[in-house]
Amino acid sequence: MTATVPIGEFSRLTYLTIKTLRHYHEIALLEPVSVDPDSGYRYYSTEQVDQAHLIKRLRELNMALPQIKAVMAAPDQAARDTAIRAHLERMEAELVRTRDVVASLRALLLPSAAIDIEYRSVASYPALAMRAEVAREDCDVWCEHSYGTMYGQLAAANLAPAGPGGATYATEFFEYDRGEVVTFVPIEDRHRDRFDPESMLDLPARRFAIAVHAGPFTEFDRTYGALGSHVAEHDSALAEPVREIYLVGPGDAEPEDYRTEVCWPIGRL
Incomplete structure (x- = not known):
């Protein structure tokens, strides 16, 4: 069974601020299931909680919003998983590069050894x-x-x-x-x-x-x-x-x- 909740409650369910949820609506990333025509108040389905959690984690992995939109628009779960794995592999490669640069920077803090020529x-x-x-x-x-x-x-x-x-x-x-x-x-x-x-x-x-x-x-x-x-x-x-x-x-x-x-x-x- 699903339920419809106002934007404030959906914010609490997803740990996404109201400002963020409004922005995601504006860019058609996460749209409410209905909008009150008089007050403009947004309502979301509890079925959208998992989508919101996925978007939140992808943002925490520094995935750009256009890429997240492509992931969310994937035709099926397999295509979505493939796109996420590709991003994770890029992140892992970046972590390796960062580790190497950190090690190199630490080495620069040490006295330079004489080079044999x-x-x-x-x-x-x-x-x-x-x-x-x-x-x-x-x-x-x-x-x-x-x-x-x-x-x-x-x-x-x-x-x-x-x-x-x-x-x-x-x-x-x-x-x-x-x-x-x-x-x-x-x-x-x-x-x-x-x-x-x-x-x-x-x-x-x-x-x-x-x-x-x-x-x-x-x-x-x-x-x-x-x-x-x-x-x-x-x-x-x-x-x-x-x-x-x-x-x-x-x-x-x-x-x-x-x-x-x-x-x-x-x-x-």
Whole structure:
């Protein structure tokens, strides 16, 4: 059995203020079952209590009102549950990101440890490569796709890479959150004829100042900052992308165990 209650009582049943209930009526999110034509007073059904509770919890999860309207308008319970699960997954991902940023911020409060820098001359070498203009927010997905493609090509040719994969990022990638990203996987020179020349890249010989970044990519800015500052203060950097070499990366270990060489080009051999 259901009953009809005035807005004040419905407010008490749902923990939603009268002001909020009026707003939800105005935007057609939660409409009363009837409105007195003379007084304009709103009345709600007790069947709407569960809907109000759902809306309240979705708002507490920071779901935008247009999204909540879409959830409430879902054609059936399964579609509604799917939309809610998708939002929960986004919230969980945001919680992970927040946790990582908090840990990083705590680390910034500690005295900075000295960074170990090695100078190394690297000869030119061939590699399978893929390049694209990539937005920073899409970089992880694109890199996963490109490495999967290149390692798939090697597997199809029954070959192993000649070293760890790497990548370079154009200056625009940092300046505008979008720029050319080149991913590469070294191969032996004697095998280059087995691949499309368009998929090949000869990385030029360079002298680098190199620091090893240990840990997740979320902390890369600190390694870039320390190494780049050292180069600016003690060397002369080339106007070209820094090379990143992924000694231990995704698929090999957990993020806290990643190891990446950050190679700052400082001159020709």
